[in-house]
Amino acid sequence: MSRDRRKRRVSRRKRQQTDSKSPDIAKITQPVHKLPTFELLNEEGLEQIHNASLEILSDVGIDFYDDEAQTILKQHGVRLEGDTAFFDREMIADYVAKAPSQFTQIARNSDRHVLIGGNHICFAPVYGPPFVYNMDRGRREATLEDFRNFIKLTYLSPWLHHSGGTIVEPTDEPTHTRHLDMVYSHIKYSDKPFMGSVTSAENAADSVRMAEILFGAERLAEETAVVGLINISSPRRLDDRMLGALKVYAKARQALIITPFIFSGAMAPVGIAGTLVQLNAEALAGIVFTQMVNPGTPVVYGAFQTNIDLQSGAPVFGSPESQLTLYAAGQLARRHGLPYRSGGMFTSSKIPDAQAAYESVMVMLPAVQARVNFVLHAAGWLEGGLAAGYEKFVMDNELLGMYHKFIQGLDLSENGMAMDALRTVPTDGHHLGTPHTIQNFREAFHRSDFFDYNSFEQWRDEGGKTATEKANGRYKQLLRQYQPPPLDPATDEALQAFMTKRKEEIKPEY
Numbered sequence: 169m170s171r172d173r174r175k176r177r178v179s180r181r182k183r184q185q186t187d188s189k190s191p192d193i194a195k196i197t198q199p200v201h202k203l204p205t206f207e208l209l210n211e212e213g214l215e216q217i218h219n220a221s222l223e224i225l226s227d228v229g230i231d232f233y234d235d236e237a238q239t240i241l242k243q244h245g246v247r248l249e250g251d252t253a254f255f256d257r258e259m260i261a262d263y264v265a266k267a268p269s270q271f272t273q274i275a276r277n278s279d280r281h282v283l284i285g286g287n288h289i290c291f292a293p294v295y296g297p298p299f300v301y302n303m304d305r306g307r308r309e310a311t312l313e314d315f316r317n318f319i320k321l322t323y324l325s326p327w328l329h330h331s332g333g334t335i336v337e338p339t340d341e342p343t344h345t346r347h348l349d350m351v352y353s354h355i356k357y358s359d360k361p362f363m364g365s366v367t368s369a370e371n372a373a374d375s376v377r378m379a380e381i382l383f384g385a386e387r388l389a390e391e392t393a394v395v396g397l398i399n400i401s402s403p404r405r406l407d408d409r410m411l412g413a414l415k416v417y418a419k420a421r422q423a424l425i426i427t428p429f430i431f432s433g434a435m436a437p438v439g440i441a442g443t444l445v446q447l448n449a450e451a452l453a454g455i456v457f458t459q460m461v462n463p464g465t466p467v468v469y470g471a472f473q474t475n476i477d478l479q480s481g482a483p484v485f486g487s488p489e490s491q492l493t494l495y496a497a498g499q500l501a502r503r504h505g506l507p508y509r510s511g512g513m514f515t516s517s518k519i520p521d522a523q524a525a526y527e528s529v530m531v532m533l534p535a536v537q538a539r540v541n542f543v544l545h546a547a548g549w550l551e552g553g554l555a556a557g558y559e560k561f562v563m564d565n566e567l568l569g570m571y572h573k574f575i576q577g578l579d580l581s582e583n584g585m586a587m588d589a590l591r592t593v594p595t596d597g598h599h600l601g602t603p604h605t606i607q608n609f610r611e612a613f614h615r616s617d618f619f620d621y622n623s624f625e626q627w628r629d630e631g632g633k634t635a636t637e638k639a640n641g642r643y644k645q646l647l648r649q650y651q652p653p654p655l656d657p658a659t660d661e662a663l664q665a666f667m668t669k670r671k672e673e674i675k676p677e678y
Contacts, residue, residue, distance in 0.1 A: 351378050
């Protein structure tokens with residue numbers, strides 16, 4: 169064995185011996201978008217779509233399957249025929265204007281507060297898969313342990329600013345009480361902001377109550393501590409579960425992401441412009457209703473759209489058509505003066521392969537260019553959202569690190585222009601040892617500590633691992649290193665007492 173190879177192996181063993189040490193948790197700094205925002209539509213096209221949406225709201229209608237919601241709509245002058253609500257065009261802008269253009273969601277660690285809106289971008293992990301995937305065990309049903317593992321990985325990431333919500337569905341816990349374990353796990357194993365349950369009004373109320381135990385009821389009345397994801401059941405209806413959760417969060421003045429859930433060709437027209445008309449109408453109906461429940465409630469304009477494969481009926485993630493929708497919906501959100509939610513590391517691939525990588529980049533680059541403010545599913549998405557991948561989660565995070573650097577744009581400061589270095593380096597010289605390079609070498613370029621930049625020979629001698637194989641080792645290393653952030657023992661005890669009481673009270677659904 170050569171001396172160089174022995175040195176590399178010794179170095180590798182030393183790195184492995186440090187695995188047991190707790191990693192430094194980098195302070196999470198939300199990136200501020202400094203790139204030009206991509207505008208797909210001109211002003212005329214934007215108004216054409218918006219005006220068509222107003223026609224849907226006023227003439228076609230949106231269904232609300234909830235008696236109290238219908239009463240609230242009538243009190244505010246909305247005409248109802250059965251379950252279908254018809255909105256006067258003139259009222260839409262007035263109610264939308266009541267929502268703030270941006271807001272701060274607090275975390276139990278004040279260094280982790282996030283600003284949602286404006287030029288700020290907030291990355292959150294995957295949401296909702298019932299399955300998980302890793303190289304060791306393949307695809308299987310998700311458990312509470314998996315749920316907590318992904319919270320821990322999210323907590324350790326310097327590129328994810330938000331703990332998310334139902335990162336995976338813990339199928340080993342009872343359906344009627346698992347929301348308590350999920351919210352508690354976010355509080356216990358992370359100190360980043362989190363999302364609450366939206367599967368029923370009662371579960372949403374439990375989420376608000378747990379946030380009150382954590383932050384105090386008085387503070388919760390003044391600040392946003394919980395975000396709820398409300399999906400419109402496209403085409404053009406809000407069901408009783410979503411409306412129940414929406415009302416709970418709005419009455420508590422907690423934030424809501426109002427998101428039409430659309431597959432063009434099935435739940436919306438195959439025409440992408442027509443999809444945008446429907447998406448805008450549905451989002452506005454939910455946003456307007458939220459402001460009717462409680463004016464000033466923070467809301468995020470959401471867009472979750474892709475198309476189906478018209479030959480098989482399967483959803484297609486990473487399609488070019490869905491990115492056109494993403495760009496245009498961002499313009500509509502800014503037209504309404506609201507924060508925007510879209511994007512994610514979407515893929516139809518079942519494993520973290522080349523298809524998963526290509527499709528994920530296909531979505532995330534437009535999400536960044538469209539200035540999405542809240543990016544759900546920013547790490548871990550596989551199989552059209554049916555699975556969360558451990559290795560995929562790690563690799564997605566590396567891409568998020570690159571985007572943090574990318575959106576900083578071009579530095580035209582004196583340091584960025586580097587004129588002194590340009591003047592002093594001769595034509596037969598180089599910039600490796602200049603004062604400017606020495607001064608900037610640590611932060612001049614983004615450098616991943618995961619991707620391989622070495623020579624073929626060094627990569628081969630160190631095992632010749634694929635990125636997926638390296639990611640498998642990386643997530644396990646991170647979980648070994650994880651240390652929970654401190655949680656006040658009295659608060660922890662109060663949360664557990666509340667959970668115990670509620671688990672005794674809640675009756676299972678049959």
